[in-house]
Amino acid sequence: MLSSFISFDPLSLLIDPLSHDFMRRALMISSCVGAICGLLSCYMTLKGWALMGDAVSHAVMPGVVVAYALGLPFSLGAFVFGVGSVALIGYVKQKSRIKEDTVIGLVFTGFFALGLVLVSKIKSNIDLMHILFGSPLGISDSDVRQTLLICLIVVAVLITFRRDFMLYCFDPTHARSIGINTGVLHYLLLSILSLAAVAGLQTVGIILVVAMLITPGATAYLLTDRFDRMTILAVISSVISSLLGVYISYWLDIETGGSIVLVQTTLFLLAFLFAPRYGILKINNSAIT
Amino acid sequence: MDLYRKNRELDFLRIEAEELCVDYNGTVALYDASLKLKEGCICGLVGMNGAGKTTFFKALMGFVRPSMGKILINGRSVADAQRDQAVAYVPQNEGIDCSFPVSVWDVVMMGRYGAMNFLRVPRESDKRAVVDALERVELLDLRKRPIGALSGGQRKRAFLARAIAQRASVLLLDEPFSGVDIRTEKLMSELFLQLRRDGRSILISTHDLSHVREFCDVVVLINKTVLAYGNTSEVFTSENLSMTFGGMTPDPISGSISSED
Numbered sequence: 001m002l003s004s005f006i007s008f009d010p011l012s013l014l015i016d017p018l019s020h021d022f023m024r025r026a027l028m029i030s031s032c033v034g035a036i037c038g039l040l041s042c043y044m045t046l047k048g049w050a051l052m053g054d055a056v057s058h059a060v061m062p063g064v065v066v067a068y069a070l071g072l073p074f075s076l077g078a079f080v081f082g083v084g085s086v087a088l089i090g091y092v093k094q095k096s097r098i099k100e101d102t103v104i105g106l107v108f109t110g111f112f113a114l115g116l117v118l119v120s121k122i123k124s125n126i127d128l129m130h131i132l133f134g135s136p137l138g139i140s141d142s143d144v145r146q147t148l149l150i151c152l153i154v155v156a157v158l159i160t161f162r163r164d165f166m167l168y169c170f171d172p173t174h175a176r177s178i179g180i181n182t183g184v185l186h187y188l189l190l191s192i193l194s195l196a197a198v199a200g201l202q203t204v205g206i207i208l209v210v211a212m213l214i215t216p217g218a219t220a221y222l223l224t225d226r227f228d229r230m231t232i233l234a235v236i237s238s239v240i241s242s243l244l245g246v247y248i249s250y251w252l253d254i255e256t257g258g259s260i261v262l263v264q265t266t267l268f269l270l271a272f273l274f275a276p277r278y279g280i281l282k283i284n285n286s287a288i289t
Numbered sequence: 290m291d292l293y294r295k296n297r298e299l300d301f302l303r304i305e306a307e308e309l310c311v312d313y314n315g316t317v318a319l320y321d322a323s324l325k326l327k328e329g330c331i332c333g334l335v336g337m338n339g340a341g342k343t344t345f346f347k348a349l350m351g352f353v354r355p356s357m358g359k360i361l362i363n364g365r366s367v368a369d370a371q372r373d374q375a376v377a378y379v380p381q382n383e384g385i386d387c388s389f390p391v392s393v394w395d396v397v398m399m400g401r402y403g404a405m406n407f408l409r410v411p412r413e414s415d416k417r418a419v420v421d422a423l424e425r426v427e428l429l430d431l432r433k434r435p436i437g438a439l440s441g442g443q444r445k446r447a448f449l450a451r452a453i454a455q456r457a458s459v460l461l462l463d464e465p466f467s468g469v470d471i472r473t474e475k476l477m478s479e480l481f482l483q484l485r486r487d488g489r490s491i492l493i494s495t496h497d498l499s500h501v502r503e504f505c506d507v508v509v510l511i512n513k514t515v516l517a518y519g520n521t522s523e524v525f526t527s528e529n530l531s532m533t534f535g536g537m538t539p540d541p542i543s544g545s546i547s548s549e550d
Contacts, residue, residue, distance in 0.1 A: 046389060163409035167399055170389050177350055177378040178403035178455065179371035225435040227390045 038238025041217030061115025082194025
């Protein structure tokens with residue numbers, strides 16, 4: 001590893017890691033997860049659902065533990081608990097006078113704590129560190145298959161309903177007035193969020209999933225005023241971060257999830273400073289629409 | 290389009306609301322409110338703030354469920370009418386995030402979503418409808434602007450264009466004239482008369498009486514319930530208006546309301 005790092009041959013730096021099966025797998029799965037989280041992050045940032053993303057990603061924890069313990073697909077358990085937490089948040093908010101952000105914080109920490117307790121009590125081969133911090137370098141075959149299936153579902157739904165979701169985020173009143181069922185859209189988007197959180201869990205872990213679900217969208221939002229362009233930029237920046245993050249973690253032998261998220265944060269900072277219209281340095285005021 | 294040409298032969302009722310009651314957790318916002326609106330007719334909904342104008346609109350759009358009464362739009366239920374793109378609604382405050390990355394064109398195109406296929410891919414006819422709507426509100430030149438870069442009056446016109454692009458036979462406009470300058474006001478009034486000629490029915494809420502005289506065929510005076518309803522000339526009497534505005538005496542000529550204090 002060190003020898004490839006000091007060889008200073010950029011091509012071999014990129015190609016050598018590919019000789020390892022685990023690296024090929026990690027790069028493939030990270031870029032797929034990066035792509036779907038990047039796409040979804042546009043809706044999360046525009047809808048103002050950053051906290052909701054954090055909540056759902058933490059709330060899937062007990063679902064993952066229970067599913068592993070029962071020998072079910074982990075995504076199924078995660079999905080049930082993700083959607084369940086959202087339903088519970090909606091219910092508590094409706095039936096009490098507590099403000100939404102308080103309810104969200106309350107519900108997701110409760111679920112997360114339940115997950116932690118379950119992990120400590122249910123003796124199984126679950127590695128808590130893998131769930132909390134992700135392990136794309138050590139992902140199993142069945143997890144690869146499940147994650148790819150999740151990515152396919154998420155992409156299919158997001159592409160099919162991309163206009164409806166956009167309208168729902170922008171102006172739900174109008175969506176209702178033209179006969180679109182916004183309740184269905186609301187829960188569909190939250191279900192997709194649960195699925196994406198499960199996929200993101202594989203690469204960066206529960207704690208950092210929320211970064212995958214908001215940072216690319218926030219970066220792209222600083223770069224354009226067009227929604228379609230924003231989704232493309234978010235996907236590109238998210239995939240680049242994932243690939244580069246995995247490579248950097250290999251080269252420097254550092255934690256993969258943290259490395260991916262740090263690259264994302266760096267890209268965001270670059271956009272924050274140098275974005276043509278909205279960057280604080282305003283290099284070029286007249287460019288892009 | 291064909292549907293309403295066919296219907297034109299009858300004396301067709303666009304909106305039929307009977308004895309509507311709406312309450313919010315026990316507080317009555319509207320009771321016993323009935324309204325019939327014919328096709329090709331502009332109706333003014335006049336009342337004070339809090340008189341239930343917005344509630345009336347929300348009930349007509351199915352956003353609040355009336356505790357009593359029934360509503361038919363083009364002879365069908367509200368949900369069916371919405372699926373047919375028969376009703377367009379422009380709320381008083383759009384309540385939108387103005388930094389949302391969409392252009393004026395995108396916003397007006399949203400009026401066509403209901404008529405498009407599942408994937409919302411615009412056809413040529415949708416694009417024509419958007420161009421036509423943008424021309425009518427004189428925003429075609431600004432179609433590429435982000436919605437957040439428009440002035441308040443321009444934004445109001447953009448959302449009106451979206452309702453026009455929808456080609457609905459019934460338009461519900463909540464306080465369309467609030468916060469717009471004289472030029473926009475004139476453009477809107479002419480537009481409403483044009484839409485009436487096309488056979489559409491418009492329900493406009495306002496508290497400015499001069500507009501009502503200008504182009505409303507019928508007028509509904511409300512204060513929690515319908516106080517008076519009929520042709521503008523018959524309903525617009527000073528007693529009726531004084532009743533509507535809670536004892537304040539409106540100037541019957543200018544239409545402005547002078548408060549006693």
